[in-house]
Every structure is written in structure tokens, then in C-alpha cells.
Amino acid sequence: MSNSETIDRIIGIPAGIASGVTKLIVGHPLDTVKVRMQTEGGFGRFKGPLDCLMSTVRREGFMALYRGATPPLIGWTIMDSVTLTTLTNMRILLQDMHPERPLNTGDQCIAGLVAGLTVSFVATPIELLKAKLQVQYNVKGGAEGRLYTGPVDLARKLVRNHGVGVLYQGLVPCLMFRSFFWALWGSYDVYSQWLKKRRYSDSMTAFLAGGMSANTFWTISYPCDVIKNRIMAQKDPGAGSKAWQYPNVSSCAKHIFKTEGIKGFYRGFAPCFLRSFPMNGAAILVFETVSSTGKKLFKN
Template sequence: MRNYKIEQKQEKESIGRLRGFIAGVASGVTKLTVGHPFDTIKVRLQNSGLDGRFSGPLHCLKTTIQKEGFRALYKGASPPLVGWVFMDSLMLGSLHNYRLLLQRNDPTIKLNLFQHALAGAGAGWTVSIIATPIEQIKTRLQVQYDQSTKVYSGPIDCARKLIRNNGIPGLWIGFIGTLAFRSWFCVLWGSYEVYSRWLRRYNMNEMMVNFLAGGLSANTFWCVSFPVDSVKNRFMTQPDVKPLHFPNLRSIARHMYQTEGINGFYRGFLPCILRSFPTNASAILVFETTMRFLKDF
């Protein structure tokens, strides 16, 4: 009887560790559906520099739809469709397990804000491993505006050409930038806990708490991390030639500052913030709801 109880407990703990990964799949699908059109506008503005292609987010949206059709807003969606499922599964699954680790596998232990932020940073570092090639392919496809700028016929062609020119490591060009950007997940998940505690004071429904705290924490995250994301994306989408025109993140950040000033680091910020709240609020709501649903199994 005792062995059966021990085995039952171990099985329950194993299932508990998998909950975050399963819930992350649902979150990834939600994030793509709601957020990818905003992301396309953001990436195009970040990479437009001073070429005058777009005067702002609305002009970018209008021009994109007029010249390329509505489907152009989902350019590069195939990598994140698969990628966001994998990324959110790994990110949220590892977040859940880092929390369990800090709780010493006792869910009744309440983590402090620093521990929530630490678990968030750990999740960001972990997911950077698969996020780098996915984001590189996505952003390269998103900045193909017409036949004159078209280099890749699709995600597989993009990956094949990157590997042909640089070997397998070519898919991880920009890894340091991804790592630096996703280190800010400490702010995302630390502030999520702050907002959640604050909202619960008003006796809100838990689903409403998840939605509002998810949106607010995402906006907080982007306010502090956006310049790093801009540098990372500009570095990833530069022409794949040898030697690279900008060999490292510092060189491209210096060039952006010298030619565009501080504003260069915030191109595309408006569509990013507009996307951030509904996308992440919905994704985190789906994640938390799925976690509660799976808790009963």
C-alpha cells in the first residue's frame, strides 16, 4: 500500500511538471492568432530605418494591405505558428518548473517577487535556444516587401540558405541578442505577480485578474526591453553576406544611434504596445486557465 501511494505521488508530480508545457501550447496558438499582424508592422518599422518607406504604423498597415493584400500581415507566420507553440511550451513549461524548484516542489510555498522574477529570467534564457532560429527566419520573411526585396521563397528556403552560407550555426546568428532581450522576462513575470496581487485586492474574478495582469505586465516588459529588441532584429535581418556589415550588436546599436538618434531604437513601438496588451493578456489567460483545468487531472 505504501509503495502504491509513493508511486501515485510521483506520478502526480510528473504530471504536474508537464502541465506548464501543455498549457504553453495553447498560449502559443493564441499569441500567433491575435498578435502576428501587429508583429509584422513592428518588424517592418524597426527595419525601415531612414529609407522613408513608411511614415508610421498606419501608413505601414495601409501600404502593406494595398500592395500585398491582407495575408501579407501574416508573412512569416509559419515559423511562429510552429515556433510560438514550441517557444511558449518551453518558456511557460520551464517557468512552471523553475517556480516548483524555488518552491522545493511544495506548491503551498509562496514565492516572493524576486523569486518570480528569477524564474522568469530563467525561462527567458531557456527558450532563447529555440527562439533564435525561429525569430531570425520570421523577421527575414517579414521584411520582404516585394520582388525587389525578395530573397527567400519561404521559411524552409530561408533556413536552407542560412545553413548553406553559414553552416548549422548560421541559424543561431543573433543568439546573444535574443538572450539579452529575453533576460527582460524577469520584468514580465515579476510585474505580472505585482499586478496580480494588486488586482486581487478588488475581489476580481481570477480570469479577469489573469487577463488584466497579463496585458499590463506585457506592456511593462516592452517599455524596458524594446530598444534591445530593435537592435536584435536589425542585426538578424541584415544581408547574409560575408563579412557581415555589422559584425556585432554593439556596432549596429552605434550605427542606429549615430544615424537615427534615440528614436531609431523605438521605431515600431506603437504597434508593439497596441499588440502587446490584447495578445499577451489573451495568451496568459489561456495559459492560466489551462493550468487550472489540468490541475484536476
């Protein structure tokens, strides 16, 4: 393998780290609102997304919006590195299989699907810790409702009560949810081509196509994300107990539909949709910029 090919294959690692940090800074506050709306179950804790945002800040302080940020700070950098490195290598593999033509949208969908399924095994324990920390409701300056002091304490208590396997509770819905990465990267290809034909700059194309593809992805994958977060954020029933409220995807989906109807699968959609465009547009812009800059630096 040539030095140029090696750079192409590993450039997703630093680009993914930069992308993950960008996502955290831009998107975590509204992600906290989204997760709280998804998991409160329609019991009237919040009147809507705006009330959730204002109530959280008023009762718990602005930094409560960054509660559970440590897992994704570490996790999103790892997850995006895995995702984007897998995506890059799948693109190279598919291009090698079809050297006579450039990659088409179908190829991008396949690369996205494989990347999504692969990163699910990294994402599940990270997102489980994040979700459980995000739904700790405690008054600013107080310890009321605070069961865990942080991600390490949470992981330690979960493993003590249920074994290491508990950290992969929610793997199935995570695989379901992230399988929709085919739509993210397939639509990104479509939007990018459309914008380039209209002579948008490379950076503007990356930002706009990234934002629009993220909105497309969330629109069709959101119910799976609700189920995933309900399962991940559910209360620990105690040491040795298997009496989880949602033991599997089916039980969770049935409970949501029975108690909340179809709208329950879209609870918290507004903050998610609003955050997805700037967060993913910025993240993909950073990914593309770091990738192209890195290739130029190391290949020259």
C-alpha cells in the first residue's frame, strides 16, 4: 500500500475527532432537551421543548444542558472517528470494485449503512451513560434526584448490579437507528451534487448538504431513536433484578403506542430537528475541511 493510500484510509481518525468535538459544542444542549422530552413519557413534566429548555436552565442552571457531556466528549470523538474511518474505507473498497466509474448515490448508501452498523458497537455504552445522566433532575446546587455523580460512578454501579453486559442494553435499537446512516450519506451525495451544479463553494456545499442530509436522516429514523433512548435511560431496577420497564424493543414500542399513540414516537422531535442542521452541517464541514487539508499536507 502506497503512502498516499495509507493517508486516505486513516484520515478519518483526526477528521472524526474534530467532527465529534464540533457536535458536542454545537449540539449537546438541545440534545439534552431532546432526550428529556423523549423519556418523560407524556406525564406532564414539560409543556413542550421550549418549556423543557427554560425549566432546565431555571431550576438547574445553564450547565445542566451539558449534563452527560463527558461521555459524548470522549464518545463522539471515538464514534465519529470509527464512523468516518469506516465510511472512508468503504468508499475506497467500493471504488476499487468499480474503477471504471465514480461512486454513485447507491454506493454512498452502502458505505453509510456499513459505517452505521459498525459504530453501533462503540456507540451503545457511550449513549447509554449519556442518556441516564441527562435524565437526572436535580435543583441547581442541590443533590436531589442525583443518583450518580458522573459517568464513571454510573458505569460502576450498573456493572456492580447487572454485570458488564448491561452497558450494551440498547444495542438492538442502536443498530436499528444507525442503520439509517444509509439515508444520511446517500442524501448527502444527492444534496452535494445539486449544490455544486449551482456553483456553491466547497465549504458552503459541505455545510448545507450536511445540514439537509441530517434533517432527512432524523425525519425517517427518529422513532428508532426514541425507542433507543427510552430503553437506555430507564431506571435501574436494582442489583440482580431483571424487572426492567422495557426489557426489549417490542415491549418499549408497544408501551409508547399504547400510552401515547403515534405522537409518542416523535416526542422531542422539534429540538432534534432544529439542532440537527447546524450541528451536523458544522460537523461535516469540519470533517471535509480536515480531510482535504490533511491529504494536501501529507501528500505534498
